[in-house]
Amino acid sequence: MSESVLSQAAADGVVQITMNRPERKNALDRASYTGLIEAIAAAEADISVRVLLLTGAGGCFTSGNDIKDFAMAAAAGEGPKVAIDFLHAISTAKKPIVAAVEGFAVGIGTTMLLHCDLAVAGCSASFRLPFAALGLSPEGGSSYLLPLVAGSKKAAELLMLGEPFDAATAAEAGLLNAVVEDGSALETGLARARALAAMPPESLALTKMLLKRGSAAAVAETIATEARHFAERLRSPEAIAAFAAFLKK
Numbered sequence: 001m002s003e004s005v006l007s008q009a010a011a012d013g014v015v016q017i018t019m020n021r022p023e024r025k026n027a028l029d030r031a032s033y034t035g036l037i038e039a040i041a042a043a044e045a046d047i048s049v050r051v052l053l054l055t056g057a058g059g060c061f062t063s064g065n066d067i068k069d070f071a072m073a074a075a076a077g078e079g080p081k082v083a084i085d086f087l088h089a090i091s092t093a094k095k096p097i098v099a100a101v102e103g104f105a106v107g108i109g110t111t112m113l114l115h116c117d118l119a120v121a122g123c124s125a126s127f128r129l130p131f132a133a134l135g136l137s138p139e140g141g142s143s144y145l146l147p148l149v150a151g152s153k154k155a156a157e158l159l160m161l162g163e164p165f166d167a168a169t170a171a172e173a174g175l176l177n178a179v180v181e182d183g184s185a186l187e188t189g190l191a192r193a194r195a196l197a198a199m200p201p202e203s204l205a206l207t208k209m210l211l212k213r214g215s216a217a218a219v220a221e222t223i224a225t226e227a228r229h230f231a232e233r234l235r236s237p238e239a240i241a242a243f244a245a246f247l248k249k
């Protein structure tokens, strides 16, 4: 498994998966996505694992897709295939996933929360869906799931204006279960994960399946449709200019 994603037992039945590129605010490059996909697959296959706890190193969840990778994909005429594979893995995982967020959760760092079963964040955590501002378009099933959990007006505000929003707003928008003291998201997330790990696993898996059943087909279809638009937007002059502006800083 790549160094950019760490997997370790955090408690009985709980595996902690940590996005680990702190010098890049845990930006997700190809190796990170591959690491996440492998970590999720390994946890799903391991009968001793009952719950996945997803977090980021260095007081940051993730700054989203690595913009250098976006620029390289655009130059090569490629789409975001490995990111889509990760979204497929996280959105179809059968075991419960708990997210513990500190610091920044940008782009896919925010949209992946829509696929986690529980999520907690430190009160200073900062969220952002800057797709339109970057010349891109929504991903991660967010164009379907965000209106569902946040309401259509809030979803339009967050996805169209793309301004940063705080943890209280994220909780109100249905992205979080709880806002906790800064620095205690992991501890709280682990406590929730341990509680889930102590539940009868078959019943828990069935509960998760039933909770997701009604939206599963629409989520899969939305992720695929968004991915087609996103791949085109990656090559657009608007996106190429936005990537260059970020990388020039």
Ligand code: COA
Residues within 6 Å of the ligand: 023, 024, 025, 027, 028, 063, 064, 065, 066, 067, 068, 104, 106, 107, 108, 130, 131, 134, 249
């Ligand atoms: N892709 C590539 N590099 C990134 C990155 C990303 N998504 N996010 C941060 N980095 C890099 C920065 O360029 C910087 O590199 P440097 O040390 O060589 O200058 C380093 O990580 C630290 O980030 P920095 O911007 O200095 O931290 P900050 O605390 O001032 O700001 C963010 C943090 C997350 C607000 C800011 O980095 C940011 O806006 N990142 C881009 C987020 C984004 O648009 N993601 C794509 C979503 S689709």
